[in-house]
Amino acid sequence: MKSTVAIPLRVLVATLLVFLSKAQDFDFFYLVQQWPGSYCDTQQSCCYPATGKPAADFGIHGLWPNYNDGSYPSNCDPDSPFNPSEINDLTSKMQTNWPTLACPSGNGLKFWEHEWEKHGTCSESVLDQHGYFQAALTLKKQVNLLQILENAGIQPNGGFYSLSSISTAIREATGYTPGIECNVDENRNSQLYQIYMCVNTSASNFIQCPVLPNSRCSSQRIEFPSF
Template identity: 30%
Template sequence: MHRYNILAVGAAACLSAAITWYLVDPHAFVLHKLHLQPRLLSTSRDTVSTSNFAFYKLSLQWPPSTCTSEPPAGLNCRGPVPGQFTIHGLWPQDAKDKRIPPYNPANPCTTDIPISPDNLIPYLQQIDEKLKRLWPNLRNSGSEQQNQFFWREEWRKHGMCSDYPDEPFDYFNSALNLRDGFDPAFQLTPGKSYTVKQVADAVRRQVGAKPEIACSRSKEVKKRLQLWEIRLCYNKEMPPKTLKDCPKDFSGPCGSLQDSITFPDPPSSSDEMADHSAGIGSEFQASDEK
């Protein structure tokens, strides 16, 4: 009997120690002792993320600006140029409005195992046509290869450290759903000029939160500033849906809210745009300038 009492006391002590360890460091307890997936602890991703990811930034670019701007915003556009805002990316940002670095296995941003960019495209088959329309690679929006390259890069740089590291369909579809909710031109008139503040005020009236206005510099008219992107900020949630004021008022070469910026007309033809934009840009898309 004495031996059984000793065993009972020992078992209780072990259980108590295990509970204490779990409360102090549940992640280590689960991963290193039980070898379970973190998702079994909770249905919320917030309990398993190890990044300092604080909010999302949805960046919507105006293709006629992207295709007529100097680098880093400008691209050598060879395909059809959309006459509506298209998605540049859905970016996880930290509390200081800095980009969360791309996934690094040596210092992972998540305890989930992300889908590799090399395996991304099959997950997007259901929304492939919509992605081509609203999230094209403006370097050549008519090229399947270039579009897929762009999506893989956005996934590598941003999606793998989002709330959806192993659910790429949900990541891309969330961005498409957000884009669907807005007036395609934010009630701005192509061909007109505005101050940065006027653009920001027009967007804010429509969406109910302060945007970040990203400017670019025209390669055609020296020193002329253009409206390149409108960036909207969202609270960190699944899916992102609650808008918040963006930390920055503007970015790029704009220096104040009173700077005048042009909202370029869409091109009359894709050939004309290709001639205008020859020789600019990056390998696959405009830079993720923050």
């Protein structure tokens, strides 16, 4: 009788520990937005999506669970594949705010599938698939990065700006210091590529970043290319 009771209890405890580890498996999110002009202005170039050229605006790259030490979980649940039918009501908004620029030209589904399966499945303790994509769209709407930069005189017209001026403009408008990532164009100019904002574990509010990504930017000469 004693062993009959003990075995289920051990199983229950093990199951509970697995659940708790999943529930606490990340410390914050990065909301990552990319400038399409910088994505396209490289040796690799880009392809416009099947819906046509996206608007000249920052587009979502992803909502990425992260740890405070700078590492991150990935591909957490192979039993939770991307299901396009779960986001039918979001497709139009995602094509506008989360467009694909990869080649060959696509409708976005492959991009979104990658983001869900690599990053979204690691946040299932708080967000199902629909909630994951909806949260990213809602957060993007709360912070209009292009408007913030333009209000500070930082225009996507091929001009050059300092790293500190870009970071300061966003910090003064939002209250939070962003992560800034650059790539290089065909002439090896450092250009504004991605902006990281940190979000709490419920994906509901922006927070001060516990850790910022490597910028790979020139401190004084960052191009903001047109698109």
